[in-house]
Amino acid sequence: MDVESKQGNKSTGMTPPPNYGSRRGRNCCFICLAILLLLGLLFLILGLTVFKAKKPVITVNSVSLRDMDFSLDIVRLQVHLNVTLQADLSVRNPNRVGFKYDSTSAILQYKGQVVGDAPIPAGGIGSRDTRPMNITLTVMADRLLSNSGLYSDILSGSGMLPLTTYVKLSGVVRVLFKIHVKTTTSCDLYIDVLNRKLANQTCHYKTKL
Template sequence: MDLESRQGKESPGGMAHPNYRSSSKKKRARNCCFISLAVLILLGLLFLILGLTVFKAKKPVITVNSVVLRDLGVSFDITRLQVHLNVTLQADLSVRNPNRVGFNYDSTSATLQYKGQVVGDAPVPAGKIGSRETRPMNIILTVMADRLFSNSGLYSDVMSGGLPLTTYVKLSGVVHVLFKIHVKSSTTCDLYIDVLNRKLVNQTCHYKTKL
């Protein structure tokens, strides 16, 4: 390096020139910014990959293991063409959470329906299902007889020997996978009760889950 170049970088007495020191600081600061930005981008990509693979939100599933007819009482009022009906069902459910994080669900109700009309319900309190946990639920549903008095089709159905009923359960909640994801899971079971033999003879269930 010639004398003039050294003089451009050094001040009298061998000290670095102020402009040279300032340029060096700016370069280090710029390098630090680039490194920090690169680290943030790598962390973002890592979280994105984990969110789309290991921690990807999965749909909790409600499964109806069995529905049992616990009680059936029928009496007829021939003069008024009315039926006095008492029905109690026990539904054995299980809710599986396939996620690696917990599933928090809100309080809801399981309903018993007759041709679209709600004739009974049972509360399902809010709760949490842990990571990859399957939670059993036993629900007792009883027909509220006063809700059936105005239904003209009940008399003919019972007289024919069969009673169609439907159970419906819906859970709504959230899973926290990087961010909050709302989940809804429901199940509907169409039942047919043999009134003469006092037993449940048919059960068809349908499942639906939505993220």
Template structure:
């Protein structure tokens, strides 16, 4: 009976060693090849679609209607897909929210860059009480900012889920006289 029980122990040790090796292989792959990387959100361009400005000198007021086309992209450098939830692109004037555009939920495949074409329209009623708008209008430039955040999950090896938030903030100025968008300065941030 001793010879049979030794054979069972050897089989148990071999099976255990193979299982440990497989688990170690998955852990090593999870922390190297399939390691979660930051999605990169980029504002590729901001173009002026529409600009209507009327100056009311008697009331020292500017009536403004601005529509911007914002081309943004999200690059997924991971070896697995990135699923993101509904989001919103925001348009700000001197720190005040003046416009937004929805970004519907979706998925970005591994090593894919997905482009988004967003249309942002200024909510003029939010600007009517801003005293700086009149001085910006008379100076000829309108300082604006776009802010885009995408939040989602990267699924690694089918059982490891990593939550990821990627955002970009771009400052730029609209030249009122020739209706063009000036130089952009963008900052990008990603949290795993």
């Protein structure tokens, strides 16, 4: 009886072996979580430094007067005017990823009124690449002649016709996530109608992320 009781005491006093499997599982989870956090931090740092979205830039290289027909009927007080402009643009993408832009139009304005446009199809520009754009803008004579201010501009002593070109590109740069970009350019032009030449031009640029 004493032997059995001692054996019983020994059996009840034994401790179970440690569960190494569950400890290893927890360690693996912690390691995986730490790796994911480090990767996320790495991507965030790259996104804010190396792959940070930069603004595409439209540059107007030149604007030329391609064609112009002008005649003045003094008896009937009528002006006949046809103007065609050639704009040489370039769009530079400084990003390390591609830039995709939507279809748009180049617009020609006379004192705020649209008197001509030219379509620009959708496209893309590779990383750190520059794409040339050659645009032909023809004045819609009926719209231009319907503006009463035209006669005072042409018949004035200077004979200057003020026009404004406007181009806006809207697109997306993908750096970890989508970033919408808008870049615009406008040029104020002065055409010497009597001498049939482009007298002056001033261009402005604006980009928004």
